Amino acid sequence: MTIKSVKQIHTFPDEIQSMMETFKDMVNYCIRIGISENISNLNKFSSLHYKDLSQFNIQSYYKLTAMSQAMGRLAQRKKDMKKGRIVKSPYISKPYLVSCYGFKITGMLLSFPMYHGDKFLVRLDSHTMSQLENAEPRSFVITPDSVSISVRKQVEQIIPENVIGIDRNLRNITISTPNQTVMYKTSKLLSIKENMSHVISSFKRFDVRKKKHFQKRLGNRRARRIQQHLHKISKDIISRAVQSKSMIVLEDIKCIRKLYRKGNGQGTKYRRRLNSWSFYELQRQIQYKAEWEGIPVGFIDPKRTSQLCPICGERLQEDRFHRRKLLCNNCKRSIDRDVVASMNISYKGWSRFCHPRGLLVEAVNGNLENFRPVILQVDGSKLVETRK
Structure with a gap:
């Protein structure tokens, strides 16, 4: 069984943005409890603290996924600590929403639950639909500017000649x-990297916040260009x-x-x-x-x-x-x-x-x-x- 993710650019309204913020706060809340009580097992955490998530005004689908996300991060943190690796903060800083429950793809529309049982519809483009052919959708992830659908299909490995x-x-x-x-x-990749390095080094403003924003914007642009170039070759x-x-x-x-x-x-x-x-x-x-x-x-x-x-x-x-x-x-x-x-x-x-x-x-x-x-x-x- 092979799994991959299909990403599509999409901008969401304020109501969905608030759901993402709620989901982020809910995951961080679970992480805080898990660290304080040294819990990284999903079954143990859900049996003890599922009722505590009633303070968040969101569908129960997302509460289950939030606990799974938090325990997965804490389990990975525990593995890294045992192996002596540099441990990063498990807390989430950017809003997002993920679930494997309650969503449905009908034709070219993706629907997932909102508040009070309502459904939000996302129109999928032709590229996303072509990737969904002969594949089974498993979950979805939305961010403020994109939607990603995880799909899987049964693949028979070829016998190489x-x-x-x-x-x-x-x-x-x-x-x-x-x-x-x-x-x-x-060779074009080298010129892209060198040109971006010269542009970033030429930034002379002493405002650290502006400088970081400038470096991040150009760094993301460089990564996208390189990724697209290598995508064609691969x-x-x-x-x-x-x-x-x-x-x-x-x-x-x-x-x-x-x-x-x-x-x-x-x-x-x-x-x-x-x-x-x-x-x-x-x-x-x-x-x-x-x-x-x-x-x-x-x-x-x-x-x-x-x-x-x-x-x-x-x-x-x-x-x-x-x-x-x-x-x-x-x-x-x-x-x-x-x-x-x-x-x-x-x-x-x-x-x-x-x-x-x-x-x-x-x-x-x-x-x-x-x-x-x-x-x-x-x-x-x-x-x-x-x-x-």
Whole structure:
């Protein structure tokens, strides 16, 4: 069973805004009681304090959800404290409303209960309706400017016949498919981040409140632009995987930030550029989209993916005249280092997940004597979404 959320922009009237404020206060009230009495279990809390929520003028549907939200936050807080992590405040600062009871989707209308048994209707757009096809709505979340619907559907995982290896870099994303190698250019993301950093640093007003508001507004705009750019790339990758019945393999680079910490002998601009690299956002989008389509996703060790020849398995040498090229003295061929990495990731994934016999060199050596990679370069910002 696969679950995802569909978000739609929508502005709500003052009456619904007051319900959001009431729900926020109710969740914070439950959190205060849970902290004071050391309760993080929903059944225990509801049996002791459900009657105390009668002071809030809101439907009982939302009281059950508020207790669930509060106990979930306290349970996560307790886990973080046991593991020695930095514990954030569990209290909620922004108004919202969530429930899995009492709502209904009829045609293009979402209805959920208000005060005194009335119903509020939200008209769903065409994109939201397309995502709700063949899916079961489970819950909804509304904020002052959006509505999100959680849906789930039964997905049968495909049996992969091929492997797509993905190499994530600062200026491009390279994938190795069964037929060709595709390189998505992401240099535009660097320019977006650099331009935003210069604009934020040029803010000269001494009002801290105004400065924080300015930084937050530009930071959100930067995040939206980057997310939309990566959305187009991840959507194209998933469509290729569905067409070729391939599983997706990525490098496990979750600890790469440790290489760019302060004091490692690197410049400030270099560390800023590498620490703002959105490698995990692409991974997150690929994972949830692949899960929705039934495509398996695997991770391999990134060790020596850019050092071994994908044709013969020998160690590659750097080209003095072309810094992005790697030369194989055995094959007498020069290949782009990102293409080499994506091909080796694909071969590692094939030998580990689809054909788990022998080493990588044994699986590759001698099988690609006449291979010449066909490299398709794509500007990720110019990928066009087609709608029916």
